[in-house]
Amino acid sequence: MMNHRTIQTPLLSLSERVYRMLLIAYPAAYRREYGALMVQVFRDMCRDSYRQGGAAAVALWWCSTLLDLVYTAFEQRRKVRFTVSKSTFMRLTGVLLIVGGAFWSLAAFSQFQPDDHYTYYGIYQLLIWLLAPAFLLVGLGCFGLGLHIRPTLGVLGQWALYGTGIGALVMAVGVVGTSINDDLWNVWMAGGLVHMLALTVFGVLHLWKPALPIFRALPLMLASGWWVMWTSALRTTSQTTNNTLSFLFIVGMGMVWLAIGLKMHRQQSQELVPAAS
Amino acid sequence: MSDAAMRPHDMLPLTPAVFHILLALADGEKHGYGIMQEVAAITDGAMRMGPGTLYGTIKRMLEAKLIEESDERPDPALDDERRRYYRLTNFGERVAQAEAARLALLLNVAQSKRLMGGT
Numbered sequence: 001m002m003n004h005r006t007i008q009t010p011l012l013s014l015s016e017r018v019y020r021m022l023l024i025a026y027p028a029a030y031r032r033e034y035g036a037l038m039v040q041v042f043r044d045m046c047r048d049s050y051r052q053g054g055a056a057a058v059a060l061w062w063c064s065t066l067l068d069l070v071y072t073a074f075e076q077r078r079k080v081r082f083t084v085s086k087s088t089f090m091r092l093t094g095v096l097l098i099v100g101g102a103f104w105s106l107a108a109f110s111q112f113q114p115d116d117h118y119t120y121y122g123i124y125q126l127l128i129w130l131l132a133p134a135f136l137l138v139g140l141g142c143f144g145l146g147l148h149i150r151p152t153l154g155v156l157g158q159w160a161l162y163g164t165g166i167g168a169l170v171m172a173v174g175v176v177g178t179s180i181n182d183d184l185w186n187v188w189m190a191g192g193l194v195h196m197l198a199l200t201v202f203g204v205l206h207l208w209k210p211a212l213p214i215f216r217a218l219p220l221m222l223a224s225g226w227w228v229m230w231t232s233a234l235r236t237t238s239q240t241t242n243n244t245l246s247f248l249f250i251v252g253m254g255m256v257w258l259a260i261g262l263k264m265h266r267q268q269s270q271e272l273v274p275a276a277s
Numbered sequence: 278m279s280d281a282a283m284r285p286h287d288m289l290p291l292t293p294a295v296f297h298i299l300l301a302l303a304d305g306e307k308h309g310y311g312i313m314q315e316v317a318a319i320t321d322g323a324m325r326m327g328p329g330t331l332y333g334t335i336k337r338m339l340e341a342k343l344i345e346e347s348d349e350r351p352d353p354a355l356d357d358e359r360r361r362y363y364r365l366t367n368f369g370e371r372v373a374q375a376e377a378a379r380l381a382l383l384l385n386v387a388q389s390k391r392l393m394g395g396t
Contacts, residue, residue: 026329034336037309037361038328044310045328068327075333 007047011055015062016043021265024095025073063130066102070133093144094265100137101258107131108250111243132175135191138257139168145212145264152211153202160202167195196226213263222256225249283368285375288341294334297324299343299365299373306347306364309335335363343369 019042023035042065049057107130142165146158153160174188203220210216229249291299301307301315309331317325326334338344347362365373387393 030336034332036359038332040360041309041313041328041331045313064325065327065329068329072327072329072333 007050009050011058012043012046012050015046015058018098019065022069022095022099024092025069025099026076027079030076063106066099066106067129067133070099070103070137090144090147091268093141093148094261094263094268096137096141096144097257097261098265099261100134100141101254101256101261103130103134103137104254104257105251106254107134108247108254111247111250113243127175128179132172134254135168135172135175139165139172141165141257141261142168145260148264149211153205153209157202157205157211160198160205163198164195164202167191167193167198171195192226192230196223196230199223199226212260213267214260218256218260222253225253225256283342285368285372288343288372289376289379291372291376292334293324294326294330295338295343296373296376297326298331298334298338299369299376302344302363302365303370303373306349306362308360308362310360312363338369339363342366343372 016039020035020039023031023038026035045061045065046058049061053060107126110124110126110131113124142161146161146165149161150158168191170191171188172191174184174186174191177184177187199219200223203217203223206212206219207216212219229246297316297320298312300319301312307315309328312335313326313331335344339346343366344363345366347364349362384393
C-alpha cells in the first residue's frame with residue numbers, strides 16, 4: 001500500500017521542480033494557499049502515470065497539466081483583475097517563455113498529420129490547443145524581454161522585440177481564426193511575417209550587442225529558422241520530407257524559446273537572492 | 278448566511294468539475310489526490326482533472342460553502358499530515374441531490390425521445 005509514494009526517479013524529481021517553478025504563473029495569494037497542495041497532487045499523479053506507463057505516460061500527464069496550468073492561471077489572474085505590475089511582468093518573462101517554448105515544441109507533432117493540412121482534425125488539432133497558446137505566451141514573453149533589454153539595446157531593440165511579440169500574438173489570433181474561417185489563414189501569415197522580420201532585426205542587434213544571458217547569435221539563428229521555413233514552403237519535395245523538416249524546425253524553435261526562458265528565469269532568481277537575504 | 282437560508286436550486290446547473298467533486302465526496306471525506314482518483318474512477322478515466330482545475334474548483338466550492346475542510350484523518354498511520362481533507366457540507370449534499378434530480382429528469386426526457394441507446 002502507498003507504493004506510489006516510494007517511486008523516485010530523476011524524471012519525477014525534475015518534473016516536480018519544473019512544476020513548482022511554473023506555479024509562479026498563479027497570483028501570489030493563491031499560490032500561498034494552494035501551491036504546496038497542487039505540487040503534492042502533481043507529484044502523486046506523476047508517480048501514478050510513471051507506474052502505469054513509464055516516461056511516455058508522464059509526458060502525456062505533462063501535456064494535460066500544462067494546458068490546465070495556462071487556463072487556470074489565467075482564470076485566477078482574471079479574478080484579481082490582472083494587477084500585474086511592470087516588475088512582476090518582467091519577473092514572469094522566463095516562465096512565459098518556458099511554458100510557451102514547451103507548448104511550441106509539443107505542437108510540432110501536428111506536422112505528422114498525413115493528409116490535408118488546412119483543416120483542424122486529428123493530430124493537427126494540436127495547432128489550436130498547443131500552438132495558439134504557445135504564440136500567446138511567447139508573444140507576452142517578448143514584451144517582457146523588451147522591458148529587460150531596453151537599457152542595453154535602446155528603443156530600437158525594445159521595439160524589435162515588441163514587434164516580435166505583436167507578430168506572435170497576431171499569429172495566435174490567426175491560428176484560432178483559421179478554425180472558424182479559412183480566409184483568416186492570411187492573418188496567421190501576416191503575423192508570421194511581422195514576427196520574422198522583427199525577430200531578424202532583434203537578432204542582428206543582439207549579435208552586435210548581446211543584451212540577454214544567451215549565446216549572442218541565438219536570436220538570429222531563431223530568425224534564420226523562420227526564413228528557412230518560409231522559403232522551403234515554396235519548394236516542396238515530398239510530403240513526408242516536408243513534414244519531418246517542419247517538425248524539426250518547429251521543435252527547434254520551441255526549444256530555443258524554452259532555453260531563453262530558462263536562462264531568464266535563472267538570472268531573475270539569482271538577482272532575487274541578495275534582495276531576499 | 279446559514280445553510281437553511283441558501284437555496285440549492287440557485288446553484289444549478291453545476292459545472293461538471295463541481296458535480297464530480299460533490300459525487301467524489303458523497304461517501305466520505307477525501308484529500309485532493311483522493312478526489313482526483315475517485316473522479317477518474319467514477320468516469321472510467323474519461324475525466325482527469327489537473328491540479329489547477331482541482332484546487333480552483335475546491336476554492337470556489339469552499340467559498341460557496343458546498344464543502345469544508347476537515348481536521349480529522351481517516352487513517353493517520355497511512356497519511357501525510359500536510360494533506361488537507363474536504364467533506365460535503367449539509368448544503369453541498371442538498372445541492373448534489375438537486376443536481377442529480379435535475380439530471381435524472383433530463384435522462385427521462387432523453388429516454389422518452391428514444392435518444393438513449395437500446396431503449
